[in-house]
Each structure stands twice: as C-alpha cells, then as structure tokens.
Amino acid sequence: MCVALPGKVIKTNGNLATVDFNGNIIQAQAGLVEVNEGDFCLVHAGCILQKLNQEEAVDMLELFQELEDLQR
Amino acid sequence: MITLETIKDYLKKYDGEELTFMEVCGTHTAAISQSGITEILSDKIRLVSGPGCPVCVTVASYIDKLVSLSMEENTCVATFGDMLRVRGSEKSLNDAKASGGKVILVYSPMDVIDIAKKNTQLNYVFAAVGFETTTPIYSLMLKQIIEEKIENLKLLTALKTMPKVIDWVCSVDSPINGFIAPGHVSVITGSDYFKELALKWNMPFVVSGFEAIDLLNAIYALINYKDKGEVLNLYPAYVTDKGNKAAQKQVEQYFTSCKSAWRGIGQIEDSGMQLKEEYLKYDAGSQNLIEDSKINEGCCCDKVIIGTINPTQCPLFKKVCSPETPQGACMVSTEGSCYHYYISNRKR
Ligand code: SF4
Numbered sequence: 086m087c088v089a090l091p092g093k094v095i096k097t098n099g100n101l102a103t104v105d106f107n108g109n110i111i112q113a114q115a116g117l118v119e120v121n122e123g124d125f126c127l128v129h130a131g132c133i134l135q136k137l138n139q140e141e142a143v144d145m146l147e148l149f150q151e152l153e154d155l156q157r
Numbered sequence: 158m159i160t161l162e163t164i165k166d167y168l169k170k171y172d173g174e175e176l177t178f179m180e181v182c183g184t185h186t187a188a189i190s191q192s193g194i195t196e197i198l199s200d201k202i203r204l205v206s207g208p209g210c211p212v213c214v215t216v217a218s219y220i221d222k223l224v225s226l227s228m229e230e231n232t233c234v235a236t237f238g239d240m241l242r243v244r245g246s247e248k249s250l251n252d253a254k255a256s257g258g259k260v261i262l263v264y265s266p267m268d269v270i271d272i273a274k275k276n277t278q279l280n281y282v283f284a285a286v287g288f289e290t291t292t293p294i295y296s297l298m299l300k301q302i303i304e305e306k307i308e309n310l311k312l313l314t315a316l317k318t319m320p321k322v323i324d325w326v327c328s329v330d331s332p333i334n335g336f337i338a339p340g341h342v343s344v345i346t347g348s349d350y351f352k353e354l355a356l357k358w359n360m361p362f363v364v365s366g367f368e369a370i371d372l373l374n375a376i377y378a379l380i381n382y383k384d385k386g387e388v389l390n391l392y393p394a395y396v397t398d399k400g401n402k403a404a405q406k407q408v409e410q411y412f413t414s415c416k417s418a419w420r421g422i423g424q425i426e427d428s429g430m431q432l433k434e435e436y437l438k439y440d441a442g443s444q445n446l447i448e449d450s451k452i453n454e455g456c457c458c459d460k461v462i463i464g465t466i467n468p469t470q471c472p473l474f475k476k477v478c479s480p481e482t483p484q485g486a487c488m489v490s491t492e493g494s495c496y497h498y499y500i501s502n503r504k505r
Pocket residue numbers: 453455456457458459461468471472473474475478479483484485486487488489495
C-alpha cells in the first residue's frame with residue numbers, strides 16, 4: 086500500500102490534477118505540492134507526493150564518480 | 158565510468174566479508190523479489206526485509222476494533238484492500254463482511270469524503286494505517302473534513318514512523334551492515350531524516366528508487382560505504398535532503414508523535430503518530446490498541462519483519478501458509494515478505 090507511481094500531469098484544476106500513467110488517466114489531489122501541466126510527478130493513494138526534479142540527474146553522475154574513486 | 162555491467166559483475170563476484178543489508182520498505186521487498194536480483198548477488202551478500210509493511214506491523218487489537226466498528230448498526234469501515242484479509246484475534250474485515258459487517262474498499266482515503274457526503278445516514282471510519290508516506294494524505298483528508306464540516310467521517314489510526322523502529326532493529330543485535338532506506342518515505346521526510354541513525358550505528362543508509370537497476374546501485378553503494386555513518390541519496394529525482402516541507406507541515410498541523418505497538422515487537426516510544434488533542438473528535442477510538450495475538454502459534458512473522466530469519470526458514474512456509482491460507486500478516490499483505498518469497502519463488 087506504500088506504492089507510489091510516476092505519471093504526467095495533463096491538467097490542473099485547483100487542488101486537483103489529472104495525471105496520465107501511460108494512458109491510464111486518474112484524478113489526483115495536488116494539495117501537497119504545486120504542480121503544473123507537463124510536470125512529471127509521483128502519486129500515492131490518490132495524492133501527488135512530489136514532482137520530478139530533473140536537474141538532479143547530474144548529481145547522480147557525480148556520485149557514481151565518487152563511488153568509482155572509492156573502489157580504487 | 159561505472160556501468161551497470163561493472164556493478165553486476167562486482168556484486169556477483171564479491172568475496173569480502175559477509176554482509177547483510179535490510180530494505181525497510183515493503184515496496185522495496187516487492188521490487189527485489191519481482192526483479193530476481195538476489196539471484197545474481199554473491200552468496201556473501203544477504204538482503205533481509207524490515208518492518209516497513211504497514212499491514213504486517215499492525216497489531217491484532219487494531220483489526221479487532223475495525224471488525225467491531227463494522228458490526229455497529231450505523232457504522233461503515235473504509236479501508237485499503239490489503240487490510241481486508243489480515244486477521245485480528247478472531248476475525249478479519251472480510252469475515253466481518255461475510256457476517257453482515259459494513260466494509261468498503263477504496264483506492265484513496267480522499268474517496269471516502271465523497272462517499273460520506275452522499276450517505277449522511279451512515280458513520281464512516283477510515284482505517285488509517287501507513288508510514289510517513291501516507292500520513293500527509295490523512296492530513297489533507299482531515300483538512301477537508303474540517304473545512305466542509307463533515308460530521309460522519311472519522312479515522313482509526315495506526316500510523317507508524319521509521320526512525321525508532323529502525324533504531325530498535327539495530328539495538329537487538331541484528332547482523333545488519335546497512336539499510337536500503339525507504340524511497341517513498343524519504344520523498345516526504347527527505348534523506349537527512351536518516352542521518353542521526355547512520356551516525357549512531359555507524360552504517361550507511363542508501364535512499365533508493367524501485368527499479369532493479371536502482372536497487373543494484375544501492376547495494377553497490379552500501380558495500381562501498383560499509384562502516385561509514387553516511388546517508389546517500391540515490392533517488393534524487395524525487396527525494397531531496399529535506400523532503401516535502403509542505404507535506405511535513407500538514408502532518409504537524411494535525412498529528413503528534415506517540416508510543417506505538419508493533420506486531421511481534423511490542424510498544425516503542427515515539428514510533429507512531431496520533432491525532433493531536435484538539436482533533437481527537439475525529440478519532441474513532443485509536444488509543445490503547447496494543448494487544449497482539451498470533452493467527453498460528455508457529456508463525457514467525459515477528460522474526461521475519463526484523464530480518465532474523467527469511468520466510469523460507471519458517472516451518473509453516475509453503476506448507477500450511479500460502480497466500481490462499483495465510484497464517485500471518487506477512488503472507489496476507491501484497492507487500493509482505495512471505496507473500497513475495499512465495500509468489501516469486503524467491504530462495505534467498
Ligand atoms: S510463512 Fe506464514 S506463518 Fe511463516 S512467518 Fe510468514 S506469514 Fe507467518
């Protein structure tokens with residue numbers, strides 16, 4: 086029951102957002118984080134928990150470099 | 158540059174000291190079992206499941222209370238699907254339903270608001286279980302109940318929080334060398350939430366996503382950070398250091414920390430959340446639900462949820478205990494460790 090799935094916001098309407106999970110469309114509550122049309126987000130039990138932070142991908146690469154250095 | 162292939166190869170050939178890592182979250186247990194990644198790990202790396210499946214850690218008296226509420230004349234219990242089949246000291250909610258109890262299944266706690274508004278002649282009680290991931294949703298629910306003055310909807314809470322139970326697991330002499338920290342909990346709390354524990358027990362906590370590749374990366378990182386009291390966030394797409402502040406604020410508004418009872422463990426101080434005093438009129442009687450009892454005396458769920466044994470070591474596993482005839486909560490829940498070892502035919 087702790088499952089959260091990533092989807093894409095296709096419409097917002099106040100505290101509600103329409104989210105598309107690969108063609109499955111649901112209405113989700115957006116009271117915990119502000120989302121806009123086009124945002125990717127994580128939905129749990131009908132509520133959006135967070136939106137995707139795209140810039141962080143770069144940090145991951147740095148982290149792996151660090152791990153690689155530890156290996157040496 | 159590290160590639161997935163290098164990591165797989167490393168994890169397969171690893172021949173250092175034996176290491177045990179715990180994934181605390183039930184969704185990780187499910188992902189690990191379904192992906193089959195344990196098959197490619199060296200025998201020296203062991204993964205064990207922790208107490209992070211909300212259904213598995215809920216005590217019998219909480220289920221008993223839901224059952225008795227569902228049998229009251231004007232009361233209907235609303236719940237997530239997983240809670241239906243887990244038995245209290247005598248009955249499950251499914252049994253209650255078969256004998257005339259009123260129980261409805263919902264996908265989201267927010268759905269009950271509309272249902273309660275349409276059926277004002279019934280009182281609704283939502284079975285509010287879950288960890289830090291789910292509590293903010295109950296806060297949203299409460300906010301709406303209060304704003305719209307909905308009189309016929311209350312919560313029966315058995316809400317849990319991670320740090321104290323992880324601390325407890327570390328304190329009982331478990332052989333753990335590091336934790337795959339719960340990803341969805343961290344989305345709300347932030348990865349810093351685990352810093353204190355990492356420092357105290359001098360072991361790494363790696364926040365991970367749920368794909369096989371995320372988990373392999375996490376295990377690789379745990380090995381490389383062995384004996385380091387550090388937190389690593391390998392799920393930065395959705396997890397920040399400090400988490401979702403707005404969600405945390407919502408929780409603080411309505412809930413306060415409390416002592417909580419865990420199936421097979423007992424009570425742990427500050428390991429749960431309950432409604433603040435000023436909101437207790439929205440509580441359906443959650444206090445003092447601490448009694449626990451086993452469905453089958455031979456069930457080892459208490460050992461499974463702290464990683465002392467794996468499900469295949471339980472004498473009832475695949476004998477009398479199966480998803481059709483569960484003898485313990487870990488076989489009932491679709492996030493339970495026993496359930497996943499069973500359906501994925503997982504050996505280790
Ligand atoms: S296999 Fe069944 S009886 Fe054994 S610990 Fe798991 S749930 Fe309990």
